[in-house]
Amino acid sequence: xxxxxxxxxxxxxxxxxxxxxxxxxxxxxxxxxxxxxxxxxxxxxxxxxxxxxxxxxxxxxxxxxxxxxxxxxxxxxxxxxxxxxxxxxxxxxxxxxxxxxxxxxxxxxxxxxxxxxxxxxxxxxxxxxxxxxxxxxxxxxxxxxxxxxxxxxxxxxxxxxxxxxxxxxxxxxxxxxxxxxxxxxxxxxxxxxxxxxxxxxxxxxxxxxxxxxxxxxxxxxxxxxxxxxxxxxxxxxxxxxxxxxxxxxxxxxxxxxxxxxxxxxxxxxxxxxxxxxxxxxxxxxxxxxxxxxxxxxxxxxxxxxxxxxxxxxxxxxxxxxxxxxxxxxxxxxxxxxxxxxxxxxxxxxxxxxxxxxxxxx
Amino acid sequence: xxxxxxxxxxxxxxxxxxxxxxxxxxxxxxxxxxxxxxxxxxxxxxxxxxxxxxxxxxxxxxxxxxxxxxxxxxxxxxxxxxxxxxxxxxxxxxxxxxxxxxxxxxxxxxxxxxxxxxxxxxxxxxxxxxxxxxxxxxxxxxxxxxxxxxxxxxxxxxxxxxxxxxxxxxxxxxxxxxxxxxxxxxxxxxxxxxxxxxxxxxxxxxxxxxxxxxxxxxxxxxxxxxxxxxxxxxxxxxxxxxxxxxxxxxxxxxxxxxxxxxxxxxxxxxxxxxxxxxxxxxxxxxxxxxxxxxxxxxxxxxxxxxxxxxxxxxxxxxxxxxxxxxxxxxxxxxxxxxxxxxxxxxxxxxxxxxxxxxxxxxxxx
Numbered sequence: 001x002x003x004x005x006x007x008x009x010x011x012x013x014x015x016x017x018x019x020x021x022x023x024x025x026x027x028x029x030x031x032x033x034x035x036x037x038x039x040x041x042x043x044x045x046x047x048x049x050x051x052x053x054x055x056x057x058x059x060x061x062x063x064x065x066x067x068x069x070x071x072x073x074x075x076x077x078x079x080x081x082x083x084x085x086x087x088x089x090x091x092x093x094x095x096x097x098x099x100x101x102x103x104x105x106x107x108x109x110x111x112x113x114x115x116x117x118x119x120x121x122x123x124x125x126x127x128x129x130x131x132x133x134x135x136x137x138x139x140x141x142x143x144x145x146x147x148x149x150x151x152x153x154x155x156x157x158x159x160x161x162x163x164x165x166x167x168x169x170x171x172x173x174x175x176x177x178x179x180x181x182x183x184x185x186x187x188x189x190x191x192x193x194x195x196x197x198x199x200x201x202x203x204x205x206x207x208x209x210x211x212x213x214x215x216x217x218x219x220x221x222x223x224x225x226x227x228x229x230x231x232x233x234x235x236x237x238x239x240x241x242x243x244x245x246x247x248x249x250x251x252x253x254x255x256x257x258x259x260x261x262x263x264x265x266x267x268x269x270x271x272x273x274x275x276x277x278x279x280x281x282x283x284x285x286x287x288x289x290x291x292x293x294x295x296x297x298x299x300x301x302x303x304x305x306x307x308x309x310x311x312x313x314x315x316x317x318x319x320x321x322x323x324x325x326x327x328x329x330x331x332x333x334x335x336x337x338x339x340x341x342x343x344x345x346x347x348x349x350x351x352x353x354x355x356x357x358x359x360x361x
Numbered sequence: 362x363x364x365x366x367x368x369x370x371x372x373x374x375x376x377x378x379x380x381x382x383x384x385x386x387x388x389x390x391x392x393x394x395x396x397x398x399x400x401x402x403x404x405x406x407x408x409x410x411x412x413x414x415x416x417x418x419x420x421x422x423x424x425x426x427x428x429x430x431x432x433x434x435x436x437x438x439x440x441x442x443x444x445x446x447x448x449x450x451x452x453x454x455x456x457x458x459x460x461x462x463x464x465x466x467x468x469x470x471x472x473x474x475x476x477x478x479x480x481x482x483x484x485x486x487x488x489x490x491x492x493x494x495x496x497x498x499x500x501x502x503x504x505x506x507x508x509x510x511x512x513x514x515x516x517x518x519x520x521x522x523x524x525x526x527x528x529x530x531x532x533x534x535x536x537x538x539x540x541x542x543x544x545x546x547x548x549x550x551x552x553x554x555x556x557x558x559x560x561x562x563x564x565x566x567x568x569x570x571x572x573x574x575x576x577x578x579x580x581x582x583x584x585x586x587x588x589x590x591x592x593x594x595x596x597x598x599x600x601x602x603x604x605x606x607x608x609x610x611x612x613x614x615x616x617x618x619x620x621x622x623x624x625x626x627x628x629x630x631x632x633x634x635x636x637x638x639x640x641x642x643x644x645x646x647x648x649x650x651x652x653x654x655x656x657x658x659x660x661x662x663x664x665x666x667x668x669x670x671x672x673x674x675x676x677x678x679x680x681x682x683x684x685x686x687x688x689x690x691x692x693x694x695x696x697x698x699x700x701x702x703x704x705x706x707x708x709x710x711x712x713x714x715x716x717x718x719x720x721x722x723x724x725x726x
Contacts, residue, residue, distance in 0.1 A: 040710060272708040277667065302633075307634065
């Protein structure tokens with residue numbers, strides 16, 4: 001007797017339509033994607049794992065050695081989910097000094113780092129020449145600059161009276177190598193108006209990425225969830241990323257992570273691990289055209305991050321020698337490189353170093 | 362139409378047994394532990410979990426009392442135990458214990474969970490007085506007290522048989538025994554890690570004597586130190602045999618080894634994958650033990666939540682002031698509120714049910 005597949009009748013009593021739609025490699029439409037929420041954790045996980053193995057048949061998990069350098073915490077945006085920023089004039093606002101920068105770069109080089117994740121607040125005091133010097137310093141030290149985010153770029157275009165394309169060209173000329181996908185939060189303006197009304201809207205976020213991709217830059221994309229959005233709005237977020245990726249092919253990776261309410265004005269309870277894993281698995285299933293899916297150990301901790309590798313993720317993110325933004329909420333996980341490799345091996349994968357463009361080193 | 366199947370073909374034959382309610386054997390247990398298909402093993406455990414409990418997930422409003430860490434056993438895996446007079450050694454007086462109970466008198470606690478070391482000097486009357494005194498303060502609470510290891514130690518101290526010791530404790534208010542002290546039954550491991558401790562035969566003897574006297578108990582397995590997977594399977598099967606005979610085990614609780622501050626601090630402790638697989642295999646092998654508990658103090662609330670999708674139906678309690686695991690470096694909070702536990706369970710897709718020690722439903726006050 002043929003064993004019955006465990007996912008459908010025995011476990012959940014759901015009809016098989018959604019998974020049947022998935023398995024031949026067909027694309028999930030909006031309706032089907034939203035119905036994924038009806039599936040249980042293990043069903044979603046095994047479907048996501050299948051999708052991951054189809055994309056990455058080699059059983060390896062990549063990670064990068066880097067640090068997050070936050071050159072300033074002064075920010076006019078004032079997002080309600082952020083515990084890191086300080087408004088202009090605040091006594092504990094800062095702009096990173098050049099000697100401090102040099103020391104951070106040296107330490108990263110000593111740890112075998114290949115690049116820097118560079119991000120900061122929307123600081124009206126800093127002009128193009130500051131950024132040219134900042135990028136140049138990092139590039140000249142032999143490290144790649146994985147820098148900024150769409151909200152920063154939109155802010156500068158406005159401040160410096162340039163087009164987005166001109167801003168990006170200026171930064172690339174200074175040495176920018178790729179752009180992280182931060183500031184996406186939830187790409188739905190209903191949510192953005194409530195949580196981050198002074199930040200770029202979803203169309204602008206996508207426009208920055210489309211422009212960068214057109215100029216040949218690779219970028220990642222993120223989603224911060226578990227605050228004011230609905231599950232359906234998470235799906236809309238994924239569909240917007242997928243649509244742009246169909247047009248440009250410029251996204252390297254998708255990185256979902258959960259809102260950490262500590263010390264933020266939004267507050268509330270953090271989302272749990274099951275909802276994180278379910279959202280991660282759904283991301284893998286919907287984003288069939290984005291190559292990599294990254295775990296967020298900094299918000300989930302090492303144990304859940306390891307499990308995430310069984311729920312569709314194929315990248316462990318970075319060693320993050322330094323991280324300030326999540327740490328400001330009081331969530332303080334730290335993982336040395338050796339431990340990342342152990343976690344990956346215990347899950348049955350080969351750890352592989354990569355750079356910020358996801359090329360293996 | 363091709364649907365996702367078990368990645369590990371060995372799981373198919375086990376699935377057929379599970380579906381047909383056929384008991385799994387030692388080889389099945391090993392195949393499950395050795396399988397790389399974590400989600401497949403979890404899905405099998407869920408078949409059993411849902412058959413037994415549907416979507417219900419239990420928790421309890423309880424209070425822990427670790428009355429003393431002074432212990433004549435020097436188990437290598439323990440960060441809690443101290444010799445008398447050693448720095449960090451403590452023992453609570455009866456007055457201190459009663460004050461702790463008194464301090465939470467107005468909380469709707471249904472169980473007080475009492476565990477300590479094998480103290481060299483405390484007289485048997487101390488333990489009887491402890492139970493009687495707590496019962497006087499809170500007549501309605503259930504006292505889950507003293508592991509089989511402590512009971513055997515008390516019977517030595519009192520010069521009574523195990524049965525008479527248990528009867529005296531029951532008379533004083535004992536309701537059931539916690540499951541600690543089973544460790545891993547393998548003689549090889551016990552010789553290495555806890556040679557002075559009560560033997561497996563002794564542990565099972567106390568538990569089965571308790572069952573025959575009408576006292577329920579739990580069972581545990583400390584895993585993730587030096588034991589092999591086969592030794593875990595043997596432990597589970599031995600418990601299953603004992604349960605076939607006396608039927609008194611209410612819940613099985615695998616305990617993840619925490620290496621910090623122990624004699625095995627060079628080890629790293631089990632991975633999250635090992636934690637979930639151990640829970641799932643336990644659910645599958647222990648077909649005659651009704652409940653499988655994930656002790657969130659050891660696993661952390663995140664993993665405890667995930668475990669509800671890997672065969673677990675109980676996340677233990679609200680717990681305040683737990684000392685044994687925290688002295689081994691557990692980073693978990695000291696207590697979770699009822700609301701936090703209920704939210705954690707709901708988010709895992711389960712229905713939260715408050716229970717008492719004997720798994721009777723407690724209607725929320």
